[in-house]
Amino acid sequence: MKPDIPxxxxxxxxxxxxxxxxxxxxxxxxxxxxxxxxxSRNEGNQRMFxxxxxxxxxxxxxxIEQGVNIAGIKAIFAAKEQDKRD
Numbered sequence: 001m002k003p004d005i006p007x008x009x010x011x012x013x014x015x016x017x018x019x020x021x022x023x024x025x026x027x028x029x030x031x032x033x034x035x036x037x038x039x040s041r042n043e044g045n046q047r048m049f050x051x052x053x054x055x056x057x058x059x060x061x062x063x064i065e066q067g068v069n070i071a072g073i074k075a076i077f078a079a080k081e082q083d084k085r086d
């Protein structure tokens with residue numbers, strides 16, 4: 001059995017994400033509403049986050065601390081996605 005968790009596998013509930021990112025549940029839900037993070041849902045419809053999602057939240061937090069607004073963060077993330085496709 002491979003001991004590493006795949007980075008894209010959703011396996012962390014919001015409570016763990018709050019602890020790992022120092023974000024509130026409201027902030028996490030807001031960033032999801034804004035389309036910045038797209039968590040999976042389990043059978044009970046609870047949000048489940050991956051390591052990639054947690055890293056995304058940390059990046060959002062850094063941008064916010066630097067004074068970048070949500071529209072700016074969306075533009076940065078869109079540019080990164082475009083770069084991945086090119």
